Amino acid sequence: MLIKRPSDIPFSEVTPEELYLNRRQFIKQAAGVAVGAGGVSLGAACDAKAEQASQDKLTSYEDITTYNNFYEFGTGKEDPSRNAGRLRTKPWTVTVDGHVRKPGTYDLDDLLSGLTTVDRIYRMRCVEAWSMVIPWEGVPLRDLLAKVEPTPSARYVAFTTLYDPEQMPGQRRSVLEWPYVEGLRLDEAMHPLTLIATGIYNRPLPNQNGAPLRLVVPWKYGFKGIKSIVRISLVERQPPTTWNIAAPREYGFYANVNPEVDHPRWSQARERRIGELRMRPTLPFNGYAEQVASLYAGMDLRRYF
């Protein structure tokens, strides 16, 4: 069952953060699940490093929901939390098309029904050199894709955000090419870490964070995490991506977090965790190298940045 709580849950009933953390601690001990770096148990990944990452302090709910890049609602960091209120997330349909056996326009609840919701604490590294630690809730993208059954000719997954300047005032100006589009290689999309998020901190995803469903790929820069998805297409060729269209020298298709490859205008070697003063070194693949580096074996990551 995906929708665990109605969206009109009173604020008083939301689990306080401390209890939430305790609960996580309990689950972790009871089930022996590694939260944190991997978010899931991935065999060898459950090592000391993952353990350390799981102790990363969670970014506060307030910071996660008031400091956003979601240019559809304005380019200032606080614009989305101010302007996203007018987005209607119910009803919400997602069109699935391309090389799938079960194409169609699905109501969101239908699309996600039968899929198991998981909790994942992931680091998020923005291309602007800040980062957060976010407790997501959602379904692994691979489960969702399995449901619509890609055919063998599907090699990439393309995503599209809602285009509606009425609801998304930022789209009235052509800061970027609207609607926002993103894409993954199929093996990236099928990786167990890749998540379609529907909530944070056990609450429904706030609009400014990409309600009602968004992509989360923890080893890539945040802009890959396309928000408020209305279309998922299984395609043969590498799909266009918004930031790559806007500035191809600066934002590649892969956008893997890589401290070795600077943004042409600033260093990617360090990052500032929101809520902290001192910068910290950025980890290759945002610290998920053990889980995902093999996806890029043999690739020149300077070229395919």
Added chain:
Amino acid sequence: MRSPAVPPKVARAAIFLLCLAPFLRLVWDAANGDLTANPIEDLTLRTGWWTLTFVMVTLAVTPVRRVTGWNRVVQYRRMFGLFAFFYACLHVSVYFGLDQLLSFDYILEDIVERPYITVGFSAWVLMIPLALTSTKGWIRRLGRRWQRLHRLVYATAVLGVLHFLWLVKADVREPLIFATVLTGLFLLRLPVFRRRRAPSRPPPAARVRPAVAAGSDRIAAGDSSRGRLAS
């Protein structure tokens, strides 16, 4: 030349407080934790924005005087310029002290390798001699060279706008507004916009004096026709 409605000292104090207001607002927001989830970034952006704004205000003095004939505005040019430098120093301090925690390796790397930082840093460096020579003593000592030196403000303005333009990811609206304003301020310096109201042209020997008077109450209406240098 009309006489001011308020005593000069009161007007000066009021303008000073007005210039200081953005800083007081920053302090207030900092004390109340209202600097967004990323306070260092917010401080950096806001001090940078006010630096550029005060550079524009300083550069607006001459066109305003020429177009409106309101000569007394010149008295405040030095204050505007020094406030521009004040906000620039805050901006640089936030970057050096809070953002980079005085780790000079990183700062040096940034200045050398990141073009927008190179440009921004240069803009600030160019302001230093202007601030240092803003006293009456230096104005007197440097004479005509003072005016020539203070044309560096044009370079500061261009580099500052370029710095802003270069660092934004996609939304260039604000830096373009600054660029437009700056272009306008440059165009207004064209001779076309100069008022033809020059009284008797003072002898060359007196050319130094109006600069001395800038920022003091002694500026005379007749001096305004020669504000073409260093203004």
